[in-house]
Amino acid sequence: MSDRITVEELAELMKKAAGVTVAPDELQRRSDSGFDTFGLDSLGLLGIVGELENRYGTPMPPDAEKSKSPRQFLELVNSALLAGA
């Protein structure tokens, strides 16, 4: 586990927390598309935030669960992890 959350890890979490299957390279390519276009709803994203907080033992920024796109989400959570490191 690195100190940065990658698209691979996000794809794995989307599958685990919300049952949404998306390939990491597609998530990378469409990282500005809305989470809804991948079939992920707001409760699914909230579950991913909770899972990350449990994994890394640190709170995520309050706005993380409101992120619209994978890029926005990764930027937010990674800056939080960096600041916490």
Added chain:
Amino acid sequence: MSAPHPRRAAVTGIGVVAPNGTNTEAFWKATMEGVAVLDRITRDGCEHLPLRVAGQIRDFDPPAAIEERYLVQTDRFTHFAMAAADLALDDAGLGRSDTDAAPFSVGVVTAAGSGGGEFGQRELQQLWGKGSRFVGPYQSIAWFYAASTGQISIRRGLKGPCGVVASDEAGGLDALAHAARAVRRGTDVMVAGATEAPLAPYSMVCQLGYEELSTVDEPDRAYRPFTTAACGFVPAEGGAMLVVEAEGSARERGVPVRATLAGHAATFTGASRWRESREGLAQAIRGALDEAGCAPEEIDVVFADALGVPEADRAEALAIADALGPHGTRVPVTAPKTAVGRAYGAAPVLDVATAVLAMEHGLIPPTPNVFDICHDLDLVTVRARAAEVRTALVLSRGLMGSNAALVLRRGAAGAS
């Protein structure tokens, strides 16, 4: 308030997921043949409980029926509901492109007796085992009584009026009546019914307090209503969803009107007050007949509630006699649910599905495991009885005191 040409509510599609069949054809075949499928409960974590026999669904493969993103956020009772809704819509000839063309014309209403107990147990174990941060957010919706209505609506893109009825076992009939009212008010199509999944450890422990529950561990002796050996009821999982559609809409689409929901009424007489249920059930029957404009003699078959508790069975037999008069002792009565158990709110919906199929096939299915009747009823036992069924009466009572009756009339399609 009666319009000169009321919009009649027709049944145009049936979807069943039951212990004796996970599609409508298999269900009807087993029901007609009187195949009892009650068995020892084998679900993980349930084997040590004093409730031993139930109607378990063993051949339902959720991932084969439902997309993963809907599976992870829903309980088993909603898996059954989504699968049954697909079967019903398919049976009615309503594909995704049809409902997408008029999404506001299609609504959903379900009944639920207990919601998503298995999902809830898993998340509560996380809460007490690991802490609140380990409870998934889908717990907020998956346990809820309204979950199946919401998920069917979202998954199929149905944007018409939606609702949920939480009124005990009889809620299954109340949900169909709700759907019929929505159709009369102008909605073309309602997907309506109920499913339950009460066979997980937490849910089963919740049921152990019901004094009406049978704890007999021999499957063919555990649920025998209307006999001197009546020892309570056994639970079941599964249920049915129906497509309830305006008769005119069915005509326009060129699909058969298989039956019409002609009349319904509901009453309440208090939890486990079975003697009082006589008056409540009789009143519900009179109300349903009145709304249907139906004389007692027109009833060709009664689908009994058949609780399997002597006092409740007596009250039901007397209620039938009170409401139907001398016809009450002559009309064929059946309780096919002795083959599968009582799926709480879904039990009367399975009976409505069976009633429609009985009208179409001219066959009244039997009451398995029931032989020597100790009430003045013409109960259909052992094998199916050939009969012309034009009008059926379905009865339901709940452990918490609700009573309901529904009158169905055969549709033009069933007249052949």
